[in-house]
Amino acid sequence: MYGLGIVRGLGVTLKHFLATYVDDLRWFFERISGGSGGRYYNPEALKARQGTKARGVFTVQYPEEKLPVPEEFRFVPFLIYDTDAAGVQHDRCTSCGICAKVCPPQCIWIVRSNDPASGRPIPEPTEFFIDIDICMNCGLCAEYCPFDAIKMDHDYELASFDRMNHHIFNKERLSKPASYYASIRPRNNAAEEAARAAKEAAKEAAREAKAESA
């Protein structure tokens, strides 16, 4: 019969349409039965609504609702500093320049200074700039940094009213504490901490062996 294909197609549309309400009702009953807060924003609901078993609508009401980002999510880089027992901040960055060399759009500028007394370079950078208008969020700087000093951020809300004066981030604007990094990338951080600890232990062992043989 002519038109049967269209009718069957409309059946699929109807199924999708009804599925959104089934989903709504399910979350509604969950809420009134004192469940996890109903359909709207909570991590558990979002996981189900956007998961492989989801049947209803996929859309979220940004910015009221925000999807949680996975750990590997990358956005404009930031610099990590450690805080020692006395409360003094130390940049992990040693101004080696690998990030500036590997950056595809060349948006990283690093100022390295020399110690006026000895004439040798000071490890911590004097200034560190990233032009976030140019940054393409590729993550190569974070990937190849040998000191885990530059990492990709999760904060993607960087819109501003004036791009002329605020889109070259300096060291102050870029620096974030190591605890922040641990909070956004717990798995990566734990792996890197373990690798660093193993390296320290190996160094210690080598030094002891040297001291003994001497």
Next chain:
Amino acid sequence: MTETPVTTAAPSPETLMPGVAVPDTRAGYSGVIVPADRLLDFARALRDQHGYDYLSSVTGVDYFPENNLEVVYHVYSTSGGPGLVFKTQLPRADPVAPSLFSIYPGVEFQEREAWDLLGIRFAGHPDLRRILMWEGFAGHPLRKDWHEAYFEEEGKPFKNRWPEGNVYRIEDKVPFEDNLTYPPDFDPESWTPETDAALYAGLAKVENPGGHRGASPDRSGGDGHAIDTDQLVINLGPQHPSTHGVFRVVLSLDGETIVDLKPVMGYLHRNHEKIGERNTFLMNMPFTDRLDYFCSMGNNFGYALAVEKLMNIKPPERAEYIRVIMAELTRIVNHLATIGFLLNDLGAFFTPIIYAFGERELILDVFEAVSGSRMMCNYFRFGGLARDLPPGVLDTIRELVTDRLPRRIDEIDAYLTNNEIVRTRSIGVGVLTRDRAIALSAAGPVLRASGVAYDVRRAEPYGIYERFDFDVVTRSGGDIYDRYLLRLEEMRQSLRILQQAVRDIPEGPIQTGKAQYQVRVPAGESYGRVENPKGELGFYIISTGKPNPWRYHVRAPSFINLTALGEMCRGTKVADVVATLGSIDIVLGEVDR
């Protein structure tokens, strides 16, 4: 020359026209060098006697230090097997090569591109105009002595970034003061912009326009009274929602029937290849994401293959499996989106595309968890991958490919395939015959829907594709409907590959050797090609052993597939152009590069 029967076995380069074709003996190079005056004979013999019926890629290389330009051709046989590279060398001052248009009509746009970007003239080309740059542009930007505005240095990394780091905003360097040079005979005050006169002049005309009566019986309206038709030129785009971006089609109409058609592109041109030649090898990886931005994982794959060929390394087993998984998920993403957009073009406004995007969303979530970005994945590295799969992701992929996606693809099938409107609009429209598809170098679904069982994954397997059991889907009609059905079936075949891959994937390392930010690439040439969702994606790379590639060329499938657009659309109506364009599946990031 002797008559040899058509054979699928690749003849060794020495046996091809000895005395004319000289083997390329430069270190790291392969193929043969043919003098320009014998090129036509040679190409005709290749096609007619040696079975190389498919010309995949034409490009040029500027050997600036040696003061010559080289045109590089890659030919294959549609019955499979490895290809052949042949080159012709031209003096840099006056580079003229014979156009291969009469033998391989698919070179039309590629030769125009080589003229536009490298200044190689092709004698006998029917319409040798600029294609990516605009008419009136000065110079040929891919020549090594051509410098762009904001030019800093020949190659990255730029020296002023570290350790002095004098930061500046690029906009503060005013281009009209110290960063712009005019050609010697150019006066900006008296300059008038070029017009599109050459473009319009190239369109086929209606014979006897205006007032001819009933030239063909199908225009008579059936009542014996012929309808007056007139020649009409219509610009579709560049700002038109149905052209999938900033793409323009100039149509010449006889009444409502299309007489001729010319695509106009380049509105999104950024000279990707010039950027690529300034970049180091690794820096190009995130740039390839931006070519066909629906299929960044596939683009990564092709580029990684080309460079790995030069470096002579192979990724470890687990990385090979992950590569295949990502490439096939990409194919599903792309085909879902293509089917959705095709339905948009047919008038089913946004319902099918939203259903398709719902499923795409789940796959993009996988990409994001794995690579950190939904579309600009930048996930492949030379000899491996950026990182291993995070915990849990493989289970998600398994659920998707064994349970959800097969159901959803069947649902799309039930939803659209038998829809009478879809069938009426697409069956028998935009037809490309088998022979013309091969001649016009069409690739991917466009080629296979015309009945050619040519798939790079089978014809010249890369990665570990020879291990998987899947069918190369073909259709015989070559119309829009067949291209739609073919994409639907290809998604099912991709699911088959994925199901085998997630079953067999081993544990192990994901990178050969140590991950390095500066890779050493030995001198030589290589052509890495993959079966991307839109067709054969090729990367032609020349290394001189330096950190930056000397030449970096992209054989963009959606750009070359457009060569066939005119052929498909002649004789149809304007609304069919929109549908045909949707069925070719172009992405302007890749067309314009």
